[in-house]
Structures are given as structure tokens and as C-alpha cells.
Amino acid sequence: MTPTTAAPLQQREPLHQREPLRVAIIGAGPAGIYAGNILSKAVRDAGDEVSIDLFDSLPAPYGLIRYGVAPDHPRIKGIVNSLHEMLDTGNIRFIGNVAYGADLGLADLRAHYHAVVFATGAIRDADLDIPGIDLPGSFGAADFVSWFDGHPDAPRDWPLDATDIAVIGNGNVALDVARMLAKHPDDLLPTDIPATVYDGLAGSPVTDVHVFGRRGPAQVKFTPIELRELADVPGVDVIVYPEDFDDDELARRLLGANNQVKVMTRTLTGWLAKEPTGASRRLHLHFHHSPVEVYGDGRVEGMRFERTEATGAAAAGGASGVRGTGEIRDYPLQAVYRAVGYRGSALPEVPFDEARGVIPNDGGRVLDAAGEPIPGLYATGWIKRGPVGLIGHTKGDALETITRLVDDAALLPDPSVADPDAVLALLAERGVRFTTWPGWLALDAHERALGDADGSRVARERVKVVARGEQVDIARAGALVAS
Ligand SMILES: Cc1cc2nc3c(=O)[nH]c(=O)nc-3n(C[C@H](O)[C@H](O)[C@H](O)COP(=O)(O)OP(=O)(O)OC[C@H]3O[C@@H](n4cnc5c(N)ncnc54)[C@H](O)[C@@H]3O)c2cc1C
Numbered sequence: 001m002t003p004t005t006a007a008p009l010q011q012r013e014p015l016h017q018r019e020p021l022r023v024a025i026i027g028a029g030p031a032g033i034y035a036g037n038i039l040s041k042a043v044r045d046a047g048d049e050v051s052i053d054l055f056d057s058l059p060a061p062y063g064l065i066r067y068g069v070a071p072d073h074p075r076i077k078g079i080v081n082s083l084h085e086m087l088d089t090g091n092i093r094f095i096g097n098v099a100y101g102a103d104l105g106l107a108d109l110r111a112h113y114h115a116v117v118f119a120t121g122a123i124r125d126a127d128l129d130i131p132g133i134d135l136p137g138s139f140g141a142a143d144f145v146s147w148f149d150g151h152p153d154a155p156r157d158w159p160l161d162a163t164d165i166a167v168i169g170n171g172n173v174a175l176d177v178a179r180m181l182a183k184h185p186d187d188l189l190p191t192d193i194p195a196t197v198y199d200g201l202a203g204s205p206v207t208d209v210h211v212f213g214r215r216g217p218a219q220v221k222f223t224p225i226e227l228r229e230l231a232d233v234p235g236v237d238v239i240v241y242p243e244d245f246d247d248d249e250l251a252r253r254l255l256g257a258n259n260q261v262k263v264m265t266r267t268l269t270g271w272l273a274k275e276p277t278g279a280s281r282r283l284h285l286h287f288h289h290s291p292v293e294v295y296g297d298g299r300v301e302g303m304r305f306e307r308t309e310a311t312g313a314a315a316a317g318g319a320s321g322v323r324g325t326g327e328i329r330d331y332p333l334q335a336v337y338r339a340v341g342y343r344g345s346a347l348p349e350v351p352f353d354e355a356r357g358v359i360p361n362d363g364g365r366v367l368d369a370a371g372e373p374i375p376g377l378y379a380t381g382w383i384k385r386g387p388v389g390l391i392g393h394t395k396g397d398a399l400e401t402i403t404r405l406v407d408d409a410a411l412l413p414d415p416s417v418a419d420p421d422a423v424l425a426l427l428a429e430r431g432v433r434f435t436t437w438p439g440w441l442a443l444d445a446h447e448r449a450l451g452d453a454d455g456s457r458v459a460r461e462r463v464k465v466v467a468r469g470e471q472v473d474i475a476r477a478g479a480l481v482a483s
Helices: 030-045 063-067 079-086 106-112 142-147 172-182 195-204 224-232 247-255 260-274 393-411 422-429 437-453 468-482
Strands: 021-026 050-055 092-096 116-117 138-140 164-168 207-211 236-240 282-284 290-294 302-311 323-332 333-338 365-367 373-379
Touching: 021 106, 030 050, 030 063, 030 079, 030 092, 030 172, 030 393, 050 290, 063 079, 079 092, 092 422, 106 116, 106 422, 116 393, 138 142, 142 195, 142 333, 164 172, 164 323, 172 207, 172 224, 172 282, 224 236, 224 260, 236 260, 247 260, 247 302, 290 323, 373 393, 437 468
Parallel strands: 021 050, 021 116, 050 092, 116 373, 138 333, 164 207, 164 333, 207 282, 236 282
Antiparallel strands: 290 302, 302 323, 365 373
């Protein structure tokens, strides 16, 4: 089991001899919130004081849980309940609508805090470098996810005019995108999707969504629950193809495979035997298809793949496991979504590893170009280790980073500005309309009230407010009332 508290501090020297430790965390996704909570507990348990400011460029907290996790995954979205409790203790001060690099720079943070923890995650799509990938009708999964999850910076209109769509990738994000494209919109009514998203999906003429993976069915990166869920999508048939299942290869792969792989292979082979019900929409899973190009005259008209086969090395546990066979397949389509991974973005004045898309670090201590730790700078979450893993993994990650910070704390120089509220005055002086925890509580209550008032046929827990300005107005007005 992953421990969730930092090592006991009682045996150490008092954490900070001169004044209470002040820490800024940049990014209020799960990694930032877990880091704040672990830090707060560790320091307070040791009888010391700490003040923690949690900044986010968005007006609302929760990062990709609010703006990444699919709306029809309420159980996962429900993780915000425990994060809410952590922020509601009052031990962490949430300050939203503040972008590091635009509203506050490193010098500002150095002046106000002993330490800064970067927890800025990853929001961009990784590239897929094939001809035609930039044709109109070709999209990144991250942009589509931001649209259906109501991210304030995503375009509000999404072109859903394709009947046949390709989704490239064999991870959970590819499944989320394919499911959201294939699902009948009324089945999304109980979720928190904004009205514009419901209207957009309701106008979609889609009939066939094809998910393509380069490797074989026993090499997918899905998780069993996400895969199995496809079979339960109402009015959508899941279709798999016998040509993609090589019995010898499957048998070899399953020899040393973990339970997860065995369960998913069973699920997939079970679908081989299933007759389609004649539903109006189909979700096809294709394996051993390596993308070659997106083609079309001025916009997407289809996609070309090369069939792959397992290599001997793969069967013995090799890394990639497939090679091209030279057999080319064309699929006529009108839209392509690439879901080949997310990528972290560089932050001003903070080292960045371009190759891996992360902040270079040693267990969370940010490293300079010479590989030396930069005093007072830390990283956690997806920006620390790359965009892989579930929300739960960010907890262990935060523990590692905060343990390092606590170890270093007594040595960190005091910030030049003593007043913890001075940073708020600085933001106000710069005209930044920051939001606060009472402000989020007001916005949260407003969204829930919109859910109650919604005239849909089904009960809705919330309806998201999308526009940034509107979120900020509601949050700031609500915070004023609360104060
Ligand atoms: C489409 C999708 C679906 C997923 N579904 C699931 C799922 O079902 N179950 C599951 O367990 N995991 C899921 N995950 C993974 C999960 O979302 C991540 O593990 C987790 O969110 C990573 O946490 P994080 O805090 O590092 O990053 P994030 O959640 O991305 O949070 C980073 C925060 O930093 C803020 N930020 C960025 N730059 C700045 C800046 N310059 N200044 C201030 N703030 C900034 C962002 O606004 C954001 O709020 C999914 C991921 C994606 C992409």
C-alpha cells in the first residue's frame, strides 16, 4: 500500500527556526492538492507551522478531474469529494485564475515563499508525425476532451459532421474519446456536460467510430474497467475482427502476463463471438494497424495504415513487439482524433526536459542544467514524471516530493516579504481577478443549482459553467457575500 503521510518529523530539528514555512504550489490538480495536504499534515504533526498557497490558472480547482476525466465517469469525478475535504480544512489557501508565468513570475514567488512546488500537469496532445495529420478534420484528443468537459479556454463549437471517425491510440483516453463520440447524447444527460456540448453531440451524424492500435490485442494500454464498459454503452455495438487475433501470439503473450492483461484479452476474445445487435452506432476496435498517413483533398477523406505483426522478440517480451508487414489498408473517414498521449509544457524560468516533456528532477527536487538541485524548487504529478498513471498515483508522487521539501526546509532562505497576504495585494495591484476557496464554494453551489433547475428528463447533479469570466464573476461575488 502507498503510504500517504511524510516520514515523521518529530525526531528532526524544528522545521523552521525563524518564521513559519511558506510554500506556493502551482497547479490545483490532484497532485498539487495531495502535496498541500501531505505537507500541511507533516508540518503540523511536528508542532511547526506552515502556510500553503495553492495557485491555479483556472478559476476552479481539481485540474484534469474537472477538465479531463470523462463526464460519464461519475465515480472517478467523485474523487473531488476527498480533495474538497482537504481544501475545506482551511490549511491550504486556494487562489485561482492566477497563471504562473503571466500573473506571477519566479522572482515574485521567491520573494513571498520559502519553496515553490510545480504541479502543472499536462494538457497538450503529444504529436503524431505522419503526413496529413494537420488536415482540417484531424483533431487532438486533448482539445476534444477540453471541449466536452467545458474547459474555459477550449473553443465552444466543435465540428461534429462526420459519419465515420478514426481514433488513433490504445490507451484509456482513446476509449474515452471513442465512447464520447459514439454514445447517444441522451445517455449523457445525467452528467455535468454543458448545454452546448449536449447540443453539439445531439447533432452528430456519426455511425462508426474506429479505434486503431499499432500493436496486438494483448498489448493494449487500456484498463479492464474502461474496456469492459464499452459493452454497456446503450445503442452501440462493439466490433472486433478475427484477423487481428493471432492465437499463437496471444497464447505466448498470456504466458507471463499479469491478471489485467488476461482479463482484457478475455474480454476482447469474448466480443469476437458476439453478433452485432444491429444498433445504429458501432465502435470498432482494430489492432495491428500502424498509422501511415491521413489523406484528403483539403480535408480528411480517409486514413492509411500498414498492418503489423508480432515479432519474435515481442513474443519473448521485447519492447515494441511489432513490425510492418507491407500490407496497406485505407479507411474512408471524415474525421481523425489522435489520442497518442499528453505532453507537459515548459514553464518560464523553470528547467524543462524537452525530450520527456517534464521538469527535470530528483525525487521532486528540480534540477538545473548541471543536474544540481535548485534550492526551494520542487515538482510533483504529471509535470514531474510524465503524463502516465491514474489520479491515485499522484498521491505517492506528492509524498516523495514533500518528503524532500521537508528534509530541505530548515536550510531554505527566508523570503524577503514577511506578510502572507502581500501576495494577494500584489495580484490585486496587477489587476488579476483571482478567485478563492469561498469563491469556489459559491461557484460549486451555483453549478449544482443549475443542475437542479435543468429541465431535462433526468436528475442532474450539476451543470458546469464554462466561460472563464462568468466563473470568475460568480466566484468573486459569492466570496464577497461569504466574507
Ligand atoms: C482525458 C483524461 C482522462 C483521464 N481519466 C482518468 C480516470 O478516469 N481515472 C484516473 O484515475 N485518472 C484519469 N486521468 C489521469 C488523471 O487526470 C491524472 O493522473 C491527474 O490529473 C494528474 O494530476 P496533476 O495534478 O499532475 O495534473 P492536472 O490534473 O493536469 O493538474 C494540473 C493543474 O495545473 C494547472 N496549471 C497548469 N499550468 C499552470 C500555470 N502556468 N499556472 C497555474 N496553474 C497551472 C492546470 O490548470 C491544472 O489545474 C485522465 C487523464 C486524462 C487526460
